[in-house]
Amino acid sequence: MISLPQRETRSLLAIHGWSAVFLGLLLYTVIVTGVASVFGDEIGDWANPIEQPSAQRFPAGLGNALQQFADSVAPELRESFFAFPRSGGRIYAQFHRDEKDANGRPTERGVVVDIDPRTLQMSNRREGDEDAMNDDDTVNALPDFFVNLHVRLHVPEPWGLMLTGVLGLAMLVAAVSGFLLHRHLIRELFTLRRRKKLLSARDAHVVAGSWNLVFSFVLAFTGSFFSFATSFGVPVLAMVAFNGDQQAAFETFVGNPPVNDPRPAPMANLDAMIVDATRRAHAETFFVSVEHWGRADARATISMLPAEGEVFGTTYVYDGPSGAYQYEKPPLGRVPSFGGNLFSLMAPLHFGNFAGVLSKAAWFALGFAAAYVALSGMRLWTQRRIDQPAWRPLAQAVNGIGYGLPLALIVASATYFVARALDADLQPAMMRMFLITLGACLLASWLVRDTARVAQTLLILTGAMLLGLPALRLLCGGPTWAPMFATAQFAVPALDTVLVIGGLACLAGAYRTATRMRRAPQTLALERVTE
Amino acid sequence: MTTTTLAVTIAIIPSVLALLRLAQRDPKRLRLLGRRRDAAGTRERRALAALALGPGLVLAVCGLWPALLIWMGLLLAAGWCLAQGFAGAAPAVARKP
Numbered sequence: 001m002i003s004l005p006q007r008e009t010r011s012l013l014a015i016h017g018w019s020a021v022f023l024g025l026l027l028y029t030v031i032v033t034g035v036a037s038v039f040g041d042e043i044g045d046w047a048n049p050i051e052q053p054s055a056q057r058f059p060a061g062l063g064n065a066l067q068q069f070a071d072s073v074a075p076e077l078r079e080s081f082f083a084f085p086r087s088g089g090r091i092y093a094q095f096h097r098d099e100k101d102a103n104g105r106p107t108e109r110g111v112v113v114d115i116d117p118r119t120l121q122m123s124n125r126r127e128g129d130e131d132a133m134n135d136d137d138t139v140n141a142l143p144d145f146f147v148n149l150h151v152r153l154h155v156p157e158p159w160g161l162m163l164t165g166v167l168g169l170a171m172l173v174a175a176v177s178g179f180l181l182h183r184h185l186i187r188e189l190f191t192l193r194r195r196k197k198l199l200s201a202r203d204a205h206v207v208a209g210s211w212n213l214v215f216s217f218v219l220a221f222t223g224s225f226f227s228f229a230t231s232f233g234v235p236v237l238a239m240v241a242f243n244g245d246q247q248a249a250f251e252t253f254v255g256n257p258p259v260n261d262p263r264p265a266p267m268a269n270l271d272a273m274i275v276d277a278t279r280r281a282h283a284e285t286f287f288v289s290v291e292h293w294g295r296a297d298a299r300a301t302i303s304m305l306p307a308e309g310e311v312f313g314t315t316y317v318y319d320g321p322s323g324a325y326q327y328e329k330p331p332l333g334r335v336p337s338f339g340g341n342l343f344s345l346m347a348p349l350h351f352g353n354f355a356g357v358l359s360k361a362a363w364f365a366l367g368f369a370a371a372y373v374a375l376s377g378m379r380l381w382t383q384r385r386i387d388q389p390a391w392r393p394l395a396q397a398v399n400g401i402g403y404g405l406p407l408a409l410i411v412a413s414a415t416y417f418v419a420r421a422l423d424a425d426l427q428p429a430m431m432r433m434f435l436i437t438l439g440a441c442l443l444a445s446w447l448v449r450d451t452a453r454v455a456q457t458l459l460i461l462t463g464a465m466l467l468g469l470p471a472l473r474l475l476c477g478g479p480t481w482a483p484m485f486a487t488a489q490f491a492v493p494a495l496d497t498v499l500v501i502g503g504l505a506c507l508a509g510a511y512r513t514a515t516r517m518r519r520a521p522q523t524l525a526l527e528r529v530t531e
Numbered sequence: 532m533t534t535t536t537l538a539v540t541i542a543i544i545p546s547v548l549a550l551l552r553l554a555q556r557d558p559k560r561l562r563l564l565g566r567r568r569d570a571a572g573t574r575e576r577r578a579l580a581a582l583a584l585g586p587g588l589v590l591a592v593c594g595l596w597p598a599l600l601i602w603m604g605l606l607l608a609a610g611w612c613l614a615q616g617f618a619g620a621a622p623a624v625a626r627k628p
Contacts, residue, residue: 306597
């Protein structure tokens with residue numbers, strides 16, 4: 001039990017509540033999209049499966065395909081290269097060089113292709129600056145939409161990252177102040193009083209928050225770290241220690257310090273390096289990058305997925321021209337360190353992707369609970385003040401966004417299938433429909449005074465959309481389950497099933513709310529009698 | 532079945548069962564329902580808490596870190612679900628504590 005003087009408790013409650021009032025809706029958006037992003041890979045495989053997938057993430061023969069790609073790229077753009085598999089196992093391969101834009105900000109110019117993992121054919125070649133490389137990138141459009149919303153709320157860099165970093169800090173403040181505020185954390189872990197509506201809501205918020213406390217703290221800390229590290233940390237470090245050279249700062253911390261030998265030299269085949277790395281790590285390849293492709297100082301870095309029983313994977317460095325193994329790269333710098341190990345823990349703890357679907361499912365459940373804590377807290381704070389005219393708009397916004405955001409995300413997903421079938425620009429179409437739906441939900445909660453009625457209607461719409469999404473996927477040309485089972489692409493049937501279950505759960509929730517609303521007058525009468 | 536999945540399965544079952552018993556016999560919850568006599572004593576609660584958390588300790592000692600993290604995540608999610616489930620079973624209007 002944590003015992004604080006009454007004055008400090010009041011101050012903490014004010015901090016806890018006001019931080020939620022100012023940033024709660026954005027934080028809720030980041031959490032909800034983060035929950036969806038946990039299964040980003042699976043969502044990509046579900047939305048855009050491939051006819052013939054490969055059993056390996058980096059299939060044999062890819063080295064030759066990448067060499068062909070390299071031959072087609074101007075030597076000055078071969079400064080940096082990286083490749084990794086995306087939706088359906090399609091390999092995303094990019095050559096680029098770092099440049100500075102007219103304002104002196106770091107930018108990139110290069111060439112991108114998608115490579116079919118079975119036929120190893122290149123397609124969808126895009127060249128130019130960052131915008132040109134990202135244009136018409138349709139392979140991963142749906143998970144990218146969720147991830148961009150989660151990471152930077154679609155706000156341009158670096159402001160989006162800074163904003164989500166601040167939101168992470170707000171979540172930390174809420175978690176710590178909530179922990180200090182709740183005097184009987186252990187004693188009330190199972191206490192959900194249902195005497196009055198407001199008291200029950202308070203208990204629901206506190207109980208969910210108590211069970212979620214550790215996870216909220218971990219997520220908020222790691223999320224803030226990722227947001228601030230690139231938007232704020234690296235520029236500041238570069239300014240202090242690297243004369244403003246962010247590239248040099250970045251390379252010193254996480255890259256390989258460059259050796260300069262610009263003589264041309266053919267690159268060894270990457271396939272052999274990938275096979276060697278797989279043998280060393282007993283795990284599949286996660287990511288491949290090469291510095292100075294086609295030069296004597298070329299170096300390949302191969303990052304592996306975590307091996308069975310490990311939380312994070314290893315990274316190996318190979319000499320580019322000879323393909324010889326050089327060393328195992330620590331996460332930070334060149335020498336293994338405690339700080340490096342802590343740094344490498346950040347990603348698995350934030351993404352929950354260290355043990356496949358099982359760890360993702362645990363992270364999804366806890367993320368769902370965190371979203372519930374955020375929404376129930378905001379509802380609690382605003383419902384208590386709903387009689388004050390100044391608070392009414394916020395209470396309506398909480399209701400509209402709280403129930404409207406999941407609906408808007410599902411509408412954006414539906415838009416993805418329709419826009420793809422119509423060959424329209426995917427990202428603008430999804431964003432447009434997302435904003436229109438969210439706006440309509442806000443308008444509905446503004447116009448209809450009965451917040452419970454609005455919430456129930458939005459829940460019914462969400463359920464109906466979830467139920468309709470698998471059908472829409474099929475109608476828009478998506479594959480049926482039979483070829484997906486035949487090619488072991490289980491994400492399609494699994495996500496279809498989850499969507500149907502989620503839809504039914506929403507409808508059941510709406511039905512329960514309606515029943516409760518019908519019984520409410522009787523309950524109130526009973527309360528008056530018992531009191 | 533991988534080692535991690537197996538370890539998580541073996542560890543989570545006794546933990547959730549212990550948590551279920553803890554929730555069933557939680558003194559504060561039962562007091563609110565007017566069933567103070569059914570509540571577990573301190574010794575029983577400590578034993579159940581040890582049983583709930585013990586598998587996590589075993590996973591940590593064995594160095595099964597992914598299994599430990601998943602076990603912890605599932606246990607916390609299960610705890611919340613149990614709290615919600617028991618609230619659903621409780622009468623809409625309980626007696627005053």
